[in-house]
Amino acid sequence: MEKEKKILFISIGATIALGILVLVAVLIIRVAGNRHEELAGEKTKETAAVTEAAEKTSDDKKDEDKNENKSEKFTGELSATITETGSWGDSPVYKQYAVKINNTTSRDVDGWTIRINTGDATIDNSWNGNFEIKDGTLTVTNVDYNAQIPAGSNTEFGVILADVSGDLSYELVTGEFKVSGSASASAQSSGNNEDGGSSGAVDTIKSDPKELPVPEPTTDDWLHTDGSKIYDSKGKQVWLTGVNWFGYNTGTNLFDGLWAADLHTSINSIADHGFNLVRIPISAELILQWKAGKAPDANFNQATNDYLVGMDSLEIFDHVIGQFRANGLKVMIDIHSANTDASGHMTNLWYTDKISEEQYIEALSWMAARYKDDDTIIAYDLKNEPHGKPSEGDKAAIWNDSKDKNNWKYEAEKAAAAVLKENPNVLIMVEGTEIYPVDIKKNGDYSSVDDDDYYFTWWGGNLRGVKDYPVDLGKYQDKLVYSPHDYGPTVFAQPWFEGDYDYDSLMKDCWHDNWLYIEEENIAPILVGEWGGFMREPNLTWMTYMRELIGNYHLNHTFWCFNANSGDTGGLVKDDFTTWDADKYNFVKEVLWTENGKFVGLDHKIPLGSAGNGISLDEAKGL
Secondary structure, eight states, X not given: OHHHHHHHHHHHHHHHHHHHHXXXXXXXXXXXXXXXXXXXXXXXXXXXXXXXXXXXXXXHHHHHHHHHHHHHHHTTTEEEEEEEEEEEOSSSOEEEEEXXXXXOSSSOEEOOEEEEEOTTOEEEEEESSEEEEETTEEEEEOOGGGSEEOTTEEEEEEEEEESOOSOOOEEEEETTEEEEEOHHHHEEOOOOOOOSSSOOOBOOOOOOOOOOOOOOOOSSOOOEEETTEEEOTTSOBOOXXXXXXXXXXXXXXXXXTTTTSOHHHHHHHHHHTTOXXXXXXXXXXXXXXXXXXXXXXXXXXXXXXXXXXXXXXXXXXXXXXXXXXXXXXXXXXXXXXXXSOXXXXXXXXXXXXXXXXXXXXXXXXXXXXXXXXXXXXXXXXXXXXXXXXXXXXXGSOBOSSSOOXXXXXXXXXXXXXXXXXXXXXXXXXXXXXXEEESSTXXXXXXXXXXXXXXXXXXXXXXOTHHHXXXXXXXXXXXXXXXXXXXXXXXXXXXXXXXXXXXXXXXXIIIIIIIIIHHHHTTSSOBEEOBOOOOSSTTHHHHHHXXXXXXXXXXXXXXXXXXXXXXXXXXXXXXXXXXXXBHHHHHHHHTTSOEETTEEEOSOSSSOSSSSSOXXXXXXXXXX
């Protein structure tokens, strides 16, 4: 009997224990299933914590396994190529590098950081990234427009370093993935980058690296306007089809790229490729330094361009103007920024806390006076891309009939008067703004800060105000040209790029009302001061329509740009600044001025270029 009782008690105990275990299990399941609800009792919280920790460990393990699998897929497929594209100087020794981050995987990369062992180097110039050197390591992170590297594509940045002592080994981090490489595996010598949409083919036009004899300056090539057309002094209609080449605005104090290329070769090549005008972005600050007799040194490869050694930046500029003249090329000076700064164009207005409005005009006036007897410089773009949003108040460029300090229309008339006082023969290019009121009668003072009360477009591209308040140059009205800028969706996703846009929709949603009406209504000529971009979608469709527009109206234009180091557009040349991208060049070539298979220059006597494929203006019939 006692034995049976023991067995019974044991059975009951086991049952109770089992029940407790079941109850605990139920509680655990309930806690796990309702982890985010507030539960009563410390014991329950502890149980939930234990359960959650166990699950997290399991999840972490799964993620770790997943990442290991990802890492395996990325092995050998993410890499960096570091190319030395130029070297010059003795103390310090400068070296230019083009760095390409390659993503040959099947997935996009979103955000990247690369660390390169550069030793005791210092940064002289850089582009297409955020740069910092600390403890012998150059760290570069992406900027907004090149953060994403699509599968099977690449992105590039460039840097000029002084006194590199490191081995250039690198560590590349993209998200949770990390790869490394050595200089021996990454240092190449091609310098022939692709912009992601071009075939990599190069054109066959070759220019010799030679200095041409410089003719004496002339004064018979000045141009004037009549209605929407531009004419020479003999009444022949001309077509300005040029290119931008920046650097005088960035701190290089010369054209960018001459850290790798030869100046004479570059100038010869631009002319031989049929561009008859070069728009030169420059800072007001640099011009004022020249005026004060304190010309800073220029940054260039002293081995490749040894004939420039010993010249200061103003002497080199005069040398440049002479070689342009010898090649039959004309020049447009563009005040790209007040301050000398590669990002100076980001500043809304034509004055800063460093360069006053009066000094800005002083710079223009000095340039006009210095070159008044030389028709190589035929035009002045008064200010690159005035802009600003309604919320920025008097820090934003406006266009009305006031004398407000931020009224670009009023300032353009003052600046033009200063230029024309010194040289009444040059063309005056006036760009637009970013915003213009929807109802100019109700909001003519720009007091509204509501975006819905304004038309928006590209910086410098809004010339709606010309209809209400045209620029008045008085007796020099026949020197006025309006100069908008226009870009594609890879620069910014404007609303008119949504959906299946085409030529007609672009005309309706952007071009006509913003600025083309000026051409169509015969108010004044148009020169599209900047257009261009990568030869790939989603940009190529817009590029094709823009070229069609230029061709249909024979719009004057300067393509952006010659430089390889333009981050959101790419350039006509590759990283060596010598090799031309054949796909992009052949695309733009369709809207260069030609007659009977020859490129037409704007100099009456000197043919365009020295390759035998260009003619002078006297030899041309005109449009």
